[in-house]
Amino acid sequence: xxxxxxxxxxxxxxxxxxxxxxxxxxxxxxxxxxxxxxxxxxxxxxxxxxxxxxxxxxxxxxxxxxxxxxxxxxxxxxxxxxxxxxxxxxxxxxxxxxxxxxxxxxxxxxxxxxxxxxxxxxxxxxxxxxxxxxxxxxxxxxxxxxxxxxxxxxxxxxxxxxxxxxxxxxxxxxxxxxxxxxxxxxxxxxxxxxxxxxxxxxxxxxxxxxxxxxxxxxxxxxxxxxxxxxxxxxxxxxxxxxxxxxxxxxxxxxxxxxxxxxxxxxxxxxxxxxxxxxxxxxxxxxxxxxxxxxxxxxxxxxxxxxxxxxxxxxxxxxxxxxxxxxxxxxxxxxxxxxxxxxxxxxxxxxxxxxxxxxxxxxxxxxxxxxxxx
Numbered sequence: 001x002x003x004x005x006x007x008x009x010x011x012x013x014x015x016x017x018x019x020x021x022x023x024x025x026x027x028x029x030x031x032x033x034x035x036x037x038x039x040x041x042x043x044x045x046x047x048x049x050x051x052x053x054x055x056x057x058x059x060x061x062x063x064x065x066x067x068x069x070x071x072x073x074x075x076x077x078x079x080x081x082x083x084x085x086x087x088x089x090x091x092x093x094x095x096x097x098x099x100x101x102x103x104x105x106x107x108x109x110x111x112x113x114x115x116x117x118x119x120x121x122x123x124x125x126x127x128x129x130x131x132x133x134x135x136x137x138x139x140x141x142x143x144x145x146x147x148x149x150x151x152x153x154x155x156x157x158x159x160x161x162x163x164x165x166x167x168x169x170x171x172x173x174x175x176x177x178x179x180x181x182x183x184x185x186x187x188x189x190x191x192x193x194x195x196x197x198x199x200x201x202x203x204x205x206x207x208x209x210x211x212x213x214x215x216x217x218x219x220x221x222x223x224x225x226x227x228x229x230x231x232x233x234x235x236x237x238x239x240x241x242x243x244x245x246x247x248x249x250x251x252x253x254x255x256x257x258x259x260x261x262x263x264x265x266x267x268x269x270x271x272x273x274x275x276x277x278x279x280x281x282x283x284x285x286x287x288x289x290x291x292x293x294x295x296x297x298x299x300x301x302x303x304x305x306x307x308x309x310x311x312x313x314x315x316x317x318x319x320x321x322x323x324x325x326x327x328x329x330x331x332x333x334x335x336x337x338x339x340x341x342x343x344x345x346x347x348x349x350x351x352x353x354x355x356x357x358x359x360x361x362x363x364x365x366x367x368x369x370x371x372x373x
Contacts, residue, residue: 001182001191014182014189019080019154022181022188026080027051030179031063033190034078034152037285040192041076041150041177044069044284046131048110048124050117055097062094065109069256071132071142073098073106078179079153087151088163095147103142120316130317133258135274139222148173152192154180164196226255228339229272233259236270239348247355264370266291268359270351271323272338277347278325279355281362289313292320294369295362305361324358326350 002011024030031050038045049065064076075098077091101109111124129137149172151164156176167174176196182189233253240248247261247268260269260282267282283291292313295302302322303309312321338347 001180001189003184012184014184017181017183017188019181022183024080024181026078027063030078030080030152034076035064038066039285041152041175042194044131045074046110046128047113048106049113052109054109055094058097060090060093062098065098067106067128067131067142068148069132069254070145071140072145072173073101073143073147074150075147076150076152079151081154083151083153083156083160085157085159087153088160088167091149091151095149098143099147101143103140106142122316127317130319133256133269133271135257139225141222144222146171146173148175150175150177152177152179154178156195161196168197225339229253229255229257232338232344233270235344236348236351239352243352245352245356247359263363263366266366266370268355268363270355273325276325277338277350278323279351279358280321280323280325281358281366283320285318286320287318289315289320290373291369292322294373295322295365298365298369302361302365306357309358322362324354 001014001016003014004011019026019030034040035047035050038047045066045068047064047066049062052062052065053059055062062075063078066074066076068074075091075095077087077094079087107124107128110128114122114124114127125137128142129135129140132140134140149167151160151174153176156178161176164174164176174196175194177192178195180191182191230253236259237248237251237253240246248259251259251261253259257273258269258271260267262268265283265285267284269280269282271278271280281295286292292311296311296313299311306324308324310323310325312323314320
Protein backbone atom coordinates (compact mmCIF):
# COMPACT_ATOMS: atom_id res chain seq x y z
CA UNK A 1 0.00 0.00 0.00
CA UNK A 2 1.21 3.48 -0.88
CA UNK A 3 0.35 6.98 0.22
CA UNK A 4 -0.15 9.50 -2.58
CA UNK A 5 1.54 12.90 -2.21
CA UNK A 6 -0.23 15.24 -4.60
CA UNK A 7 2.11 18.17 -4.02
CA UNK A 8 5.23 16.20 -5.01
CA UNK A 9 3.37 13.97 -7.51
CA UNK A 10 4.88 10.91 -5.88
CA UNK A 11 3.97 7.92 -3.74
CA UNK A 12 5.40 6.67 -0.44
CA UNK A 13 5.30 3.02 0.51
CA UNK A 14 3.61 2.23 3.82
CA UNK A 15 5.24 -0.27 6.15
CA UNK A 16 3.22 -3.42 6.77
CA UNK A 17 3.00 -4.11 10.50
CA UNK A 18 1.78 -6.74 12.96
CA UNK A 19 -1.05 -5.91 15.37
CA UNK A 20 0.86 -7.38 18.30
CA UNK A 21 3.90 -5.20 17.61
CA UNK A 22 1.69 -2.13 17.75
CA UNK A 23 0.18 -3.16 21.08
CA UNK A 24 -3.30 -3.84 19.69
CA UNK A 25 -5.45 -6.61 21.14
CA UNK A 26 -8.17 -8.64 19.50
CA UNK A 27 -11.05 -7.90 21.87
CA UNK A 28 -10.13 -4.35 22.89
CA UNK A 29 -9.24 -3.02 19.46
CA UNK A 30 -10.01 -4.96 16.26
CA UNK A 31 -13.34 -6.16 17.60
CA UNK A 32 -14.31 -2.66 18.74
CA UNK A 33 -13.36 -1.12 15.40
CA UNK A 34 -15.62 -3.56 13.58
CA UNK A 35 -18.46 -3.16 16.09
CA UNK A 36 -18.38 0.62 15.61
CA UNK A 37 -17.86 0.46 11.83
CA UNK A 38 -19.47 -2.73 10.47
CA UNK A 39 -19.59 -1.18 7.00
CA UNK A 40 -15.85 -1.94 6.66
CA UNK A 41 -17.12 -5.41 5.68
CA UNK A 42 -18.59 -3.97 2.49
CA UNK A 43 -22.28 -3.85 3.39
CA UNK A 44 -24.76 -2.45 5.88
CA UNK A 45 -24.78 -4.63 8.99
CA UNK A 46 -26.45 -4.06 12.36
CA UNK A 47 -24.43 -5.29 15.34
CA UNK A 48 -26.87 -6.85 17.83
CA UNK A 49 -24.52 -8.57 20.30
CA UNK A 50 -20.89 -8.55 21.39
CA UNK A 51 -19.04 -11.23 23.36
CA UNK A 52 -22.28 -13.20 23.41
CA UNK A 53 -22.15 -16.16 25.81
CA UNK A 54 -25.82 -17.07 26.08
CA UNK A 55 -25.43 -20.57 24.66
CA UNK A 56 -26.84 -23.42 26.73
CA UNK A 57 -24.36 -25.71 28.51
CA UNK A 58 -21.27 -23.87 27.25
CA UNK A 59 -19.16 -20.90 28.32
CA UNK A 60 -18.00 -20.07 24.80
CA UNK A 61 -18.23 -16.48 23.58
CA UNK A 62 -19.14 -15.33 20.10
CA UNK A 63 -17.15 -12.23 19.09
CA UNK A 64 -19.85 -10.30 17.23
CA UNK A 65 -23.39 -11.12 16.13
CA UNK A 66 -25.04 -9.01 13.43
CA UNK A 67 -28.04 -8.82 11.12
CA UNK A 68 -27.84 -8.08 7.41
CA UNK A 69 -30.44 -6.18 5.38
CA UNK A 70 -32.32 -9.42 4.67
CA UNK A 71 -32.75 -10.14 8.38
CA UNK A 72 -30.22 -12.95 8.34
CA UNK A 73 -27.85 -13.54 11.26
CA UNK A 74 -24.15 -12.91 10.60
CA UNK A 75 -21.65 -14.60 12.90
CA UNK A 76 -18.40 -12.58 12.98
CA UNK A 77 -15.17 -14.08 14.31
CA UNK A 78 -12.11 -11.85 14.40
CA UNK A 79 -8.52 -12.83 15.08
CA UNK A 80 -5.41 -10.66 15.13
CA UNK A 81 -2.27 -11.74 13.32
CA UNK A 82 -3.16 -15.43 12.90
CA UNK A 83 -6.47 -17.27 12.64
CA UNK A 84 -5.28 -20.33 14.52
CA UNK A 85 -6.31 -23.76 13.30
CA UNK A 86 -9.69 -24.06 15.07
CA UNK A 87 -11.41 -20.84 14.01
CA UNK A 88 -13.66 -22.53 11.43
CA UNK A 89 -14.81 -25.15 13.91
CA UNK A 90 -15.54 -22.43 16.48
CA UNK A 91 -17.59 -20.43 14.01
CA UNK A 92 -19.57 -23.47 12.89
CA UNK A 93 -20.44 -24.25 16.51
CA UNK A 94 -21.58 -20.68 17.15
CA UNK A 95 -23.59 -20.70 13.94
CA UNK A 96 -25.36 -23.91 14.93
CA UNK A 97 -26.16 -22.38 18.34
CA UNK A 98 -27.60 -19.26 16.68
CA UNK A 99 -29.58 -21.16 14.04
CA UNK A 100 -32.51 -21.73 16.43
CA UNK A 101 -32.89 -18.11 17.56
CA UNK A 102 -36.41 -16.79 16.96
CA UNK A 103 -37.42 -13.27 15.98
CA UNK A 104 -38.47 -12.51 19.57
CA UNK A 105 -35.20 -13.85 20.96
CA UNK A 106 -33.16 -11.78 18.51
CA UNK A 107 -35.03 -8.61 19.46
CA UNK A 108 -34.44 -9.41 23.13
CA UNK A 109 -30.71 -10.03 22.53
CA UNK A 110 -30.42 -6.73 20.70
CA UNK A 111 -32.24 -4.91 23.49
CA UNK A 112 -29.79 -6.39 26.03
CA UNK A 113 -26.91 -5.19 23.85
CA UNK A 114 -28.37 -1.67 23.66
CA UNK A 115 -29.01 -1.58 27.40
CA UNK A 116 -25.38 -2.54 28.03
CA UNK A 117 -23.51 -0.49 25.45
CA UNK A 118 -25.79 2.31 24.26
CA UNK A 119 -25.60 5.74 25.86
CA UNK A 120 -29.26 6.54 25.23
CA UNK A 121 -32.61 4.89 25.88
CA UNK A 122 -32.99 3.04 22.57
CA UNK A 123 -35.68 0.58 21.54
CA UNK A 124 -34.38 -2.55 19.82
CA UNK A 125 -37.48 -3.24 17.73
CA UNK A 126 -37.63 0.33 16.41
CA UNK A 127 -33.96 0.27 15.43
CA UNK A 128 -34.42 -3.10 13.73
CA UNK A 129 -37.39 -1.87 11.71
CA UNK A 130 -35.47 1.24 10.72
CA UNK A 131 -32.46 -0.82 9.66
CA UNK A 132 -34.64 -3.20 7.62
CA UNK A 133 -36.51 -0.26 6.00
CA UNK A 134 -39.84 -1.42 7.40
CA UNK A 135 -42.66 0.71 8.73
CA UNK A 136 -44.03 -1.92 11.13
CA UNK A 137 -43.36 -5.43 12.43
CA UNK A 138 -46.17 -7.11 10.50
CA UNK A 139 -44.79 -10.36 9.02
CA UNK A 140 -41.38 -9.58 10.52
CA UNK A 141 -39.37 -12.78 10.33
CA UNK A 142 -35.70 -12.79 11.31
CA UNK A 143 -33.17 -15.59 10.94
CA UNK A 144 -35.44 -17.33 8.44
CA UNK A 145 -32.64 -18.27 6.03
CA UNK A 146 -29.26 -19.89 6.58
CA UNK A 147 -26.89 -17.97 8.79
CA UNK A 148 -23.74 -16.34 7.44
CA UNK A 149 -20.16 -16.56 8.74
CA UNK A 150 -17.52 -13.81 8.51
CA UNK A 151 -13.87 -14.25 9.44
CA UNK A 152 -11.45 -11.34 9.92
CA UNK A 153 -7.72 -11.86 10.45
CA UNK A 154 -4.31 -10.73 9.23
CA UNK A 155 -3.01 -14.17 8.33
CA UNK A 156 -5.00 -17.25 7.26
CA UNK A 157 -3.58 -20.71 7.70
CA UNK A 158 -3.86 -23.10 4.78
CA UNK A 159 -6.17 -25.45 6.69
CA UNK A 160 -8.52 -22.51 7.33
CA UNK A 161 -8.67 -21.30 3.72
CA UNK A 162 -9.07 -24.80 2.29
CA UNK A 163 -11.92 -25.53 4.70
CA UNK A 164 -13.55 -22.18 3.93
CA UNK A 165 -13.45 -22.87 0.20
CA UNK A 166 -14.94 -26.33 0.75
CA UNK A 167 -17.77 -24.88 2.83
CA UNK A 168 -18.47 -22.28 0.14
CA UNK A 169 -18.67 -25.01 -2.46
CA UNK A 170 -21.31 -26.69 -0.28
CA UNK A 171 -23.51 -23.58 -0.05
CA UNK A 172 -22.37 -22.32 3.37
CA UNK A 173 -22.49 -18.50 3.24
CA UNK A 174 -19.00 -17.52 4.32
CA UNK A 175 -16.57 -14.64 3.81
CA UNK A 176 -12.93 -14.12 4.79
CA UNK A 177 -11.48 -10.63 5.23
CA UNK A 178 -7.82 -9.81 5.66
CA UNK A 179 -7.05 -6.97 8.10
CA UNK A 180 -3.60 -5.43 7.72
CA UNK A 181 -2.14 -2.56 9.76
CA UNK A 182 0.34 -0.19 8.11
CA UNK A 183 2.42 2.71 9.37
CA UNK A 184 4.09 5.77 7.97
CA UNK A 185 6.07 7.54 10.64
CA UNK A 186 3.67 8.05 13.55
CA UNK A 187 0.57 7.58 11.40
CA UNK A 188 -1.23 4.23 11.46
CA UNK A 189 -3.49 2.84 8.74
CA UNK A 190 -5.80 -0.16 8.46
CA UNK A 191 -6.74 -2.03 5.30
CA UNK A 192 -9.60 -4.55 5.34
CA UNK A 193 -10.23 -6.46 2.12
CA UNK A 194 -12.31 -9.48 1.22
CA UNK A 195 -10.22 -12.41 0.00
CA UNK A 196 -12.73 -15.30 0.03
CA UNK A 197 -14.76 -15.34 -2.10
CA UNK A 198 -13.26 -12.76 -4.45
CA UNK A 199 -15.57 -9.71 -4.54
CA UNK A 200 -16.13 -10.01 -8.29
CA UNK A 201 -17.65 -13.50 -7.81
CA UNK A 202 -19.50 -12.77 -4.59
CA UNK A 203 -22.71 -11.37 -6.10
CA UNK A 204 -23.06 -14.34 -8.45
CA UNK A 205 -22.73 -16.79 -5.54
CA UNK A 206 -25.26 -14.89 -3.42
CA UNK A 207 -27.78 -14.72 -6.28
CA UNK A 208 -27.41 -18.45 -6.94
CA UNK A 209 -27.94 -19.23 -3.25
CA UNK A 210 -30.98 -16.96 -3.03
CA UNK A 211 -32.49 -18.65 -6.07
CA UNK A 212 -32.12 -22.03 -4.39
CA UNK A 213 -33.73 -20.73 -1.20
CA UNK A 214 -36.73 -19.49 -3.14
CA UNK A 215 -37.60 -23.12 -3.90
CA UNK A 216 -37.83 -23.97 -0.22
CA UNK A 217 -40.14 -21.15 0.83
CA UNK A 218 -41.26 -20.16 4.32
CA UNK A 219 -44.82 -18.94 3.99
CA UNK A 220 -46.98 -18.12 1.03
CA UNK A 221 -47.64 -14.57 2.19
CA UNK A 222 -43.98 -13.71 2.75
CA UNK A 223 -42.88 -15.25 -0.55
CA UNK A 224 -45.63 -13.46 -2.48
CA UNK A 225 -44.60 -10.15 -0.91
CA UNK A 226 -40.95 -10.73 -1.83
CA UNK A 227 -41.84 -11.64 -5.41
CA UNK A 228 -44.01 -8.55 -5.72
CA UNK A 229 -41.23 -6.31 -4.44
CA UNK A 230 -38.75 -7.76 -6.93
CA UNK A 231 -41.24 -7.26 -9.76
CA UNK A 232 -42.03 -3.70 -8.70
CA UNK A 233 -38.40 -2.59 -8.40
CA UNK A 234 -37.65 -4.30 -11.72
CA UNK A 235 -40.36 -2.20 -13.40
CA UNK A 236 -39.02 0.96 -11.77
CA UNK A 237 -35.53 0.18 -13.09
CA UNK A 238 -36.95 -0.40 -16.57
CA UNK A 239 -38.78 2.92 -16.46
CA UNK A 240 -35.67 4.80 -15.35
CA UNK A 241 -33.67 3.15 -18.13
CA UNK A 242 -36.31 4.18 -20.67
CA UNK A 243 -35.99 7.77 -19.44
CA UNK A 244 -32.16 7.53 -19.72
CA UNK A 245 -31.80 7.93 -15.96
CA UNK A 246 -28.91 5.81 -14.64
CA UNK A 247 -29.59 5.94 -10.88
CA UNK A 248 -30.08 2.18 -10.52
CA UNK A 249 -28.06 0.83 -13.45
CA UNK A 250 -25.60 -0.96 -11.14
CA UNK A 251 -28.09 -1.84 -8.40
CA UNK A 252 -29.56 -5.33 -8.13
CA UNK A 253 -33.23 -5.53 -7.17
CA UNK A 254 -33.74 -7.10 -3.74
CA UNK A 255 -36.98 -7.97 -1.88
CA UNK A 256 -36.64 -4.93 0.39
CA UNK A 257 -38.96 -1.99 0.94
CA UNK A 258 -36.35 0.37 -0.47
CA UNK A 259 -33.82 0.47 -3.28
CA UNK A 260 -31.07 3.02 -3.63
CA UNK A 261 -27.61 4.07 -4.70
CA UNK A 262 -24.69 5.44 -2.70
CA UNK A 263 -23.12 8.84 -3.20
CA UNK A 264 -20.22 8.99 -0.77
CA UNK A 265 -21.52 8.29 2.74
CA UNK A 266 -25.11 9.10 1.85
CA UNK A 267 -27.64 6.88 0.10
CA UNK A 268 -30.35 8.15 -2.24
CA UNK A 269 -33.33 5.81 -1.88
CA UNK A 270 -36.75 5.05 -3.30
CA UNK A 271 -38.79 3.85 -0.29
CA UNK A 272 -42.17 2.21 0.27
CA UNK A 273 -43.75 3.31 3.55
CA UNK A 274 -46.85 1.99 5.26
CA UNK A 275 -49.10 4.74 3.90
CA UNK A 276 -46.77 6.79 1.71
CA UNK A 277 -44.02 6.62 -0.87
CA UNK A 278 -40.87 8.68 -0.55
CA UNK A 279 -37.49 9.53 -2.01
CA UNK A 280 -34.72 10.43 0.39
CA UNK A 281 -31.06 11.03 1.15
CA UNK A 282 -30.33 8.62 4.00
CA UNK A 283 -27.37 8.78 6.37
CA UNK A 284 -26.98 5.29 7.84
CA UNK A 285 -24.41 5.93 10.59
CA UNK A 286 -24.81 9.61 11.43
CA UNK A 287 -24.58 9.22 15.20
CA UNK A 288 -23.32 12.75 15.90
CA UNK A 289 -25.54 14.17 13.11
CA UNK A 290 -22.55 15.80 11.44
CA UNK A 291 -23.76 15.07 7.92
CA UNK A 292 -27.36 16.05 8.62
CA UNK A 293 -26.40 19.32 10.33
CA UNK A 294 -24.04 20.25 7.50
CA UNK A 295 -26.89 19.78 5.00
CA UNK A 296 -29.33 21.65 7.23
CA UNK A 297 -27.28 24.81 6.74
CA UNK A 298 -28.71 24.85 3.22
CA UNK A 299 -32.29 24.36 4.43
CA UNK A 300 -33.75 27.54 2.93
CA UNK A 301 -32.06 27.00 -0.41
CA UNK A 302 -33.33 23.42 -0.67
CA UNK A 303 -36.86 24.21 0.48
CA UNK A 304 -37.08 26.93 -2.17
CA UNK A 305 -36.01 24.44 -4.83
CA UNK A 306 -37.97 21.39 -3.64
CA UNK A 307 -41.42 22.07 -2.26
CA UNK A 308 -42.39 19.75 0.59
CA UNK A 309 -38.89 18.57 1.47
CA UNK A 310 -38.71 17.28 5.07
CA UNK A 311 -35.85 17.08 7.56
CA UNK A 312 -35.57 14.17 10.01
CA UNK A 313 -32.60 14.52 12.33
CA UNK A 314 -33.76 11.46 14.33
CA UNK A 315 -31.91 12.46 17.49
CA UNK A 316 -32.76 9.21 19.27
CA UNK A 317 -31.37 7.08 16.44
CA UNK A 318 -28.08 6.57 14.66
CA UNK A 319 -29.49 7.48 11.25
CA UNK A 320 -30.88 10.69 9.80
CA UNK A 321 -32.59 11.57 6.54
CA UNK A 322 -33.84 14.27 4.20
CA UNK A 323 -36.97 13.18 2.35
CA UNK A 324 -39.78 14.03 -0.02
CA UNK A 325 -42.93 11.92 0.26
CA UNK A 326 -46.54 11.60 -0.75
CA UNK A 327 -49.23 12.42 1.78
CA UNK A 328 -52.91 11.58 2.03
CA UNK A 329 -53.71 15.23 1.35
CA UNK A 330 -51.42 15.68 -1.64
CA UNK A 331 -52.45 15.28 -5.24
CA UNK A 332 -49.79 12.59 -5.57
CA UNK A 333 -51.44 10.31 -3.02
CA UNK A 334 -52.31 6.84 -4.30
CA UNK A 335 -55.37 5.04 -3.07
CA UNK A 336 -55.14 1.47 -1.79
CA UNK A 337 -52.26 -0.79 -0.84
CA UNK A 338 -49.00 -0.45 -2.78
CA UNK A 339 -49.21 -4.15 -3.63
CA UNK A 340 -52.19 -3.49 -5.88
CA UNK A 341 -50.65 -3.50 -9.33
CA UNK A 342 -53.24 -1.04 -10.65
CA UNK A 343 -51.33 1.65 -8.72
CA UNK A 344 -47.87 0.77 -9.97
CA UNK A 345 -47.75 2.94 -13.09
CA UNK A 346 -48.71 6.05 -11.10
CA UNK A 347 -46.28 5.21 -8.29
CA UNK A 348 -43.39 4.63 -10.70
CA UNK A 349 -44.13 7.90 -12.49
CA UNK A 350 -44.12 9.69 -9.13
CA UNK A 351 -40.82 8.05 -8.13
CA UNK A 352 -39.18 8.97 -11.46
CA UNK A 353 -40.34 12.59 -11.47
CA UNK A 354 -39.66 13.31 -7.81
CA UNK A 355 -36.28 11.56 -7.53
CA UNK A 356 -35.08 13.65 -10.47
CA UNK A 357 -36.28 16.82 -8.76
CA UNK A 358 -34.90 15.73 -5.39
CA UNK A 359 -31.55 14.43 -6.63
CA UNK A 360 -30.82 17.29 -9.03
CA UNK A 361 -31.21 19.81 -6.21
CA UNK A 362 -29.91 17.85 -3.21
CA UNK A 363 -26.87 16.12 -4.69
CA UNK A 364 -24.93 19.26 -5.71
CA UNK A 365 -25.20 20.49 -2.12
CA UNK A 366 -24.35 17.06 -0.70
CA UNK A 367 -21.28 16.96 -2.96
CA UNK A 368 -20.24 20.38 -1.67
CA UNK A 369 -20.83 19.35 1.97
CA UNK A 370 -18.76 16.17 1.61
CA UNK A 371 -15.74 18.16 0.51
CA UNK A 372 -16.00 20.25 3.67
CA UNK A 373 -16.45 17.34 6.09
